Amino acid sequence: MSTNVTETLQFNCTTCPSECLLTVEVERDANGAVAAVRFVTGNSCPRGDKFAHQELTCPMRVLTTTVAVSGGDEALLPVRTAEAIPLTLHAQAMDLIRGVVVDAPIRMGDVVLEDLLGTNIDLAASMDIDPT
Known part of the structure; x- marks a missing residue:
């Protein structure tokens, strides 16, 4: 039996000036960490999907x-x-x-x-x- 919890998040994609509002369904494990990104909607290009996955699994920033x-x-x-x-x-x-x-x-x-x-x-x- 899985103890994972499904959660829906909303945040803006920052890969281009359009700043699409993404809706992302994630599955979190018992520790609250993202176990899987189930789907991404709201993105007008493929970069939004890639951004959402990366932001939730390994966020990257220029230092x-x-x-x-x-x-x-x-x-x-x-x-x-x-x-x-x-x-x-x-x-x-x-x-x-x-x-x-x-x-x-x-x-x-x-x-x-x-x-x-x-x-x-x-x-x-x-x-x-x-x-x-």
Whole structure:
């Protein structure tokens, strides 16, 4: 006998400007985790279906933050991941990034950290910083 519970959720897809209102039926296990996505409606393109599945099973976000700069005309360098990484890794990534100090000069797009937490996704500079 299954102890899973079926639940209907509604949220907007954010993959394009249409922001379709998705209605998603999910099956949750006894611990409340999503065991299965049963169906997705409301999406006007296939990206909405893919977004709903990913958002409910492994949400992904681009991480944006700053790192300290040594010898630069700015004290902080804005950085971001080149692609989205699992939301569950953001706190661990921030713990690692918090200790990073880059030396000026640095150019937008320069890799600050390669292969962040084994994701094969780099952390890159989001602006230029010149030396003082």
